[in-house]
Amino acid sequence: MRAFTTAGYGALLTAFSDAGYEAVDLEALDAGRRHVFLRHDVDFSPEYCAPIARAEIDVGYRSTFYFLVTSPFYNILDPAVRDDLRRLSALGHAIGLHFDASLYPEGPQLEEQAERERMLLESVADAPVRSISFHRPAPSLVGRPGHFAGRPHTYQPQFVEAIAYYSDSQGAWRFGHPLDSEAFARAAAMQLLTHPIWWCIDVEETPTARLNRWLGHRLEQQVADVGRNCKSYDPSLIERRAPGAGRAG
Ligand SMILES: [Zn+2]
Incomplete structure (x- = not known):
């Protein structure tokens, strides 16, 4: 069952669980272990996170939901979005900062801006925000070594180059289906990026x-x-x- 639906996401998680994968936070992700890091970049609607979060709880997994502070589509200060954030955290999921670096001039102040956004998100979510993912990252940010704004980020070499990395960007598995991968066959560590909008309902559509x-x-x-x-x-x-x-x- 490989549909881009909530049931399809549940089936994907079950396959990882049956293969003995442990779902871990970014900070704990170890290339030498049977780890899967479940990452969600919230580019559109925060309300679409709930079905994903529940599917993960159903198999005993936890993930990280990365929220934009600068989205043109949602506002983390909207009480409904704030409640979405706090519900995800209450379920045991982590909250991360989805940072759009293109909105700021390049230079040393970029990391200060990320830290400001991170603190704002942490305050609204009332939960620790420990890691960062970049929204539509410039090539210079992909594979950038070391922490960013003092935090681990999802494009550090050990999280994208040293381990398998699969993403559903544009509503399709651009680099092949993760269950068909050589990494999955040998139960090697993996980062799995999914966007809630593609999985939020049980209707198959483009x-x-x-x-x-x-x-x-x-x-x-x-x-x-x-x-x-x-x-x-x-x-x-x-x-x-x-x-x-x-x-x-
Ligand atoms: Zn994004």
């Missing part, structure tokens, strides 16, 4: 259809919010033009 579903849901929510803020607002015009995508389940 990445574009999934993104349109999310956009349709988001528009519905924003229309309702505008209505709450402005009693005279008439949503009928925009409703006729809304995408046909339904609410994500």
Whole structure:
């Protein structure tokens, strides 16, 4: 069962569990052991993390959810997002900083900016934020040795070069399916990056259809919010033009 659905994600986790893999935090990831580091970069909607988090709990795994502080799509200070963060932490999952370095000038102050974002996220999540992943990293950041802003980051050579690294970016396994890998066959350490939006529901559809579903849901929510803020607002015009995508389940 290899679908990009919540059930498909559960089946993937079960395969790792059956192969004897232990899910560990980035700091504990050891190339010489049967470790899997489950990483999620939250690029779109934090509400999509919950099904992923539950699927992991079901097999006794914990993961790290990396949140943007600078997202154009969500705001960690939104009480609903804050609650999502705190629920993930309460389940035993770790929270990490997803850092978009392209928003700042290059130079020594880049790490200061990351530290500011990290402290803000830690304060809102009310949980330790111990590691960093880069959002759409520039080539200079991939394989960059050593800590960044005093923290381990997911693109250090020992986490991307010394071990197997699989990512579902763009809604597909770009480097092959992790279960078909030579690393999985010999139960070698692996970093598995998944984005919750591709796995959040049990409907098989193209990445574009999934993104349109999310956009349709988001528009519905924003229309309702505008209505709450402005009693005279008439949503009928925009409703006729809304995408046909339904609410994500
Ligand atoms: Zn990202």
